[in-house]
Amino acid sequence: MTVLTVDAHITFLYTRDLERADRFYRGTLGLELALDQGRCRIYRVRPGAYIGLCARQAPAATPETASGSDCVVLTLVCPDVEGWAEVLADRGAELEGPPVINPAFGIFHFFLRDPDGHRLEIQRFLDPRWQG
Numbered sequence: 001m002t003v004l005t006v007d008a009h010i011t012f013l014y015t016r017d018l019e020r021a022d023r024f025y026r027g028t029l030g031l032e033l034a035l036d037q038g039r040c041r042i043y044r045v046r047p048g049a050y051i052g053l054c055a056r057q058a059p060a061a062t063p064e065t066a067s068g069s070d071c072v073v074l075t076l077v078c079p080d081v082e083g084w085a086e087v088l089a090d091r092g093a094e095l096e097g098p099p100v101i102n103p104a105f106g107i108f109h110f111f112l113r114d115p116d117g118h119r120l121e122i123q124r125f126l127d128p129r130w131q132g
Contacts, residue, residue: 004084008077008132010042010050012121018055025051035130037105048132073111075121077132081108084122088112101126 015021022041025031031043031051040054052075078084081099089095096111099122106127112120125132 002083002087006076006078008048010052010075012052012054012073014056014071015053021053073119073121075123077123079124081122081124085110
């Protein structure tokens with residue numbers, strides 16, 4: 001049996017104003033900036049737990065997304081992205097595509113949805129600045 005591990009968890013939220021959000025999360029809440037990826041910033045809540053903010057427009061609300069299921073991405077950071085893809089597919093999960101490299105953010109990842117339509121991401125950082 002394949003043993004899969006998770007090194008960290010990141011909850012990504014969209015923001016229309018990254019600088020304003022940074023002032024709140026870093027200034028008001030006092031969270032440490034763990035990684036600045038340009039359009040996304042990741043803040044350490046505690047070891048292994050992070051909040052990520054990404055500057056972009058949230059998808060338009062439709063009856064299917066009115067709950068905000070496309071406005072949040074739950075990310076599991078793990079060393080074996082391919083192993084997770086294989087095991088999840090074997091367990092009947094429908095992946096949105098195979099694991100791929102995203103050079104803009106220095107990650108190797110794939111997406112899937114939970115039964116309620118929430119988007120999940122399984123990823124490994126390729127960016128050497130990540131100290132997860």
